[in-house]
Amino acid sequence: MATPQQSDSAAPRRKASRHRGEGQWAVGHRTPLNGNEQFKKDDDGLNVRTRIETIYSRRGFDSIDPNDLRGRMRWWGLYTQRKPGIDGGKTAILEPEELDDKFFMLRVRIDGGRLTAQQLRVIGEVSQEYARGTADVTDRQNIQLHWIRIEDVPAIWEKLEAVGLSTTEACGDCPRVIIGSPVAGIAADEIIDGTPAVDEIHERYIGSKEFSNLPRKFKTAISGSPVQDVVHEINDIAFVGVEHPEHGPGFDLWVGGGLSTNPRLAERLGTWVPLAEVPDVWAGVVGIFRDYGYRRLRTRARLKFLMADWGPEKFRRILQDEYLGRELLDGPPPAEPRSRWRDHIGVHRQQDGNFYVGFAPRVGRVDGATLAKIADLAAAHGSDRLRTTVEQKMIVLDVAEDQVDSLVSGLESLDFQVRPSPFRxxxxxxxxxxxxxxxxxxxxxxxxxxxxxxxxxxxxxxxxxxxxxxxxxxxxxxxxxxxxxxxxxxxxxxxxxxxxxxxxxxxxxxxxxxxxxxxxxxxxxxxxxxxxxxxxxxxxxxxxxxxxxxxxxxxxxxxxxxxx
Incomplete structure (x- = not known):
């Protein structure tokens, strides 16, 4: 559940002074302590879409309010990109308006890295028509486009949403893309398929104002793969597939990972979470972050800092007592990953006897025309499902055995290798x-x-x-x-x-x-x-x-x- 429940065993809430506090809502600190918290209080980031569609796309870049331009527009996947010709020595010296170009990066949100051939083809078409052909596969399974004009954003949304894609909360202080095993539901060695949990979280909470004002970004990973293919150690929350000796397959819960300038590995809460309970447990952890997360300094506003101060025992207790209203089951840790590589590159047999084929672009950089060719190639070999990975790679699913060699040759003709060097x-x-x-x-x-x-x-x-x-x-x-x-x-x-x-x-x-x-x-x-x-x-x-x-x-x- 997302809202706290009172409990006799809950830690007493002490109201600290404004000057000594961290801006935690749960201890009474609702006054914004920095510019980001102020613009989020003034207007929810999700509301900017209406202004983009009715004002900014019609009046142009210069009409955009600065708090929308460098703040709320991120809730819809839009960042201003760097003006060409500014060298790295000026990055920390120039003001934001001096660094801003009048074009945007647009991040297409791809939960679980899941794409149909049609969806990939449409991303390729958008890239060619509106983004000067640019496209990058990210290490969080998204695809990013560049050179986007504000005037074109509504048309881009229309094209993406017509095939079930979106840019909703692809950036911003909100739940970002849910990364998932790119071979969920098909890998022969899978412990448990986390796809239903990914879908339910997305349906219930993404685009909801319940969690659209978090202290900072929130990163989620869910995978039941034994190769542990979602870098769970460095996400705010991760559900890792495990086999409980009494209750069977489920998930081990990890909280508080993250990198940037203060890296920290996530910690286990020592709990076993069945698939059906993953969305509620996820919402409880996000609720803790929303209510207890630090909002005073942006540099300390990630969940990892709260976990560092609380520790896993207190975090679990608050989660159980105030947000779930029940105890979580203890559970075992995940086994060591079965492979040194966790990217699914190569040719692998699926549960159903078909094969999936993972291939490697160079550092995730492709282009729109090539994305469309990949979609066409997959479709020509009987596949309608593709995946992106957290290693900036891609996978074609559901390939019949007699089609594998032809698909591999087709990918290699596009300069994508199925048996790449360790360097690629x-x-x-x-x-x-x-x-x-x-x-x-x-x-x-x-x-x-x-x-x-x-x-x-x-x-x-x-x-x-x-x-x-x-x-x-x-x-x-x-x-x-x-x-x-x-x-x-x-x-x-x-x-x-x-x-x-x-x-x-x-x-x-x-x-x-x-x-x-x-x-x-x-x-x-x-x-x-x-x-x-x-x-x-x-x-x-x-x-x-x-x-x-x-x-x-x-x-x-x-x-x-x-x-x-």
Whole structure:
């Protein structure tokens, strides 16, 4: 349930002073303590759609109220993109209106990564007609378009919604896309299919004003896959498939994960949640965040900070006593993931005897025309279902055995590999300075070029390795949890010139022994030196590793010299 219930065992609510408090609604702090809280109080973010349709799309960019432009429009998936030609050294110096271009990024919300061939084709058509052909598959299963004009937004919504897609709460201080196993309901080894819970949460709560004013964004993951394919360790809430010895398949509940500049792994509450109860438990956790979450400082407004202060025992008690009104069952932790790769790339048999085929774009970058071709290719091979993944990859489902080879050949003709090198398979990149107002360096083209260069230099390298490039410290590309995490910043080259480069994090991982990467003191590389550096450190890994040792384990024990 979303509203608190009083309980004799609930923690007493102490009303702190406005100056000492964190802006928590549940302890009486309703006065907005920053500009974001003020504009949310003034008008709900969901209400901006009417103004977009009736005013802004007709009068143009210059008619948009600033609190809508850089605030409420996010509730409908719209961010202003970076004005071209502004270098990374000015990112933190210029005012928002100086960084804003008169175009938008538009994020298409794709819960569970689930797409029909028709839906993918329509996204491709929208990209070509309204977004200069741009399209990026994100590491949260969405697809992002760029160069969107405000005048075109209503027409885009009409096209997307006609095929069951939306941009509702794709951004903003609200429940973002629900990421789910891209092979939910079809994988032969699945513990439990979380799709009904994803659908019910979406139907009951997405676009509802019950949760449209949270302290900050809220990220959800639900998967019953034994390979644990939704990076549950770094979501605000995650339901992880487990087998209870008495009650059968259900979910283990994790709360309080997140990255950015203060990374924190989620913690287990030690509960077993049956599929039918997932939506109510989800709503209870979101209700805690809404009511007890910190609203004073934006930098402390994520659920991970509340979890750090409360701990899992108190969090579970408040959830049970005030929001659910009942005890949750204790449950077992999930088993170790069965695969070093958690992305479903390759050809795999489904429960029904058909196959699914996972393939790898370079760093999630595609284009509208190619998306339409993928949709057509899937349909020509008898499939009407495709999936996006949290690794910026894609999957075609329901392929008959006698169609697999032809589909693989068709994908390869589009430069998508079903049997990619570890470099193409394991490299991700955020949007970067090309479009993002927070970025300091370029990432997408650099990541794609790095893949090509490493494939040329190290064709025999086969070990699973992840290389994540981020354009700023905010970790949209999960740099702290990569084998090689690259945080964009300006560095000095050998001649003392300030150039684009990266601070290096080494040995992060999720799944097996999850943890954050190691920062070697002073270890920074220029963008031009990046291929040389990565080749050097991977070669050293190959020379020094023990039998079957993972890169993360080697990086944790290697000398600073070996990592330089």
């Amino acid at each position: 398979r394991g490299t991700m990149a955020c949007t970067g300075i090309e479009f993002c107002k927070l970025a300091i360096v370029e990432t997408k083209a650099r990541g794609a070029a790095l893949i090509d260069e490493l494939e040329r230099r190290m064709p025999e390298f086969e070990e699973p390795v992840t290389i994540n490039l981020n354009g700023c410290p905010n970790a949209c590309a999960r740099i702290q949890t990569a084998d090689i995490g690259l945080k964009g910043q300006l560095v000095l080259d050998g001649d003392g010139n300030q150039v684009e480069g990266f601070q290096v994090h080494l040995g992060g991982s999720l799944g097996l022994q999850a943890g954050f990467g190691r920062k070697v003191r002073g270890l920074k590389v220029t963008a031009d030196e990046l291929p040389d550096y990565v080749e050097r450190v991977l070669t050293r890994f190959q020379e020094e590793r023990e039998q079957d040792e993972r890169f993360a384990a080697w990086a944790a024990r290697a000398s600073a010299e070996a990592l330089s």
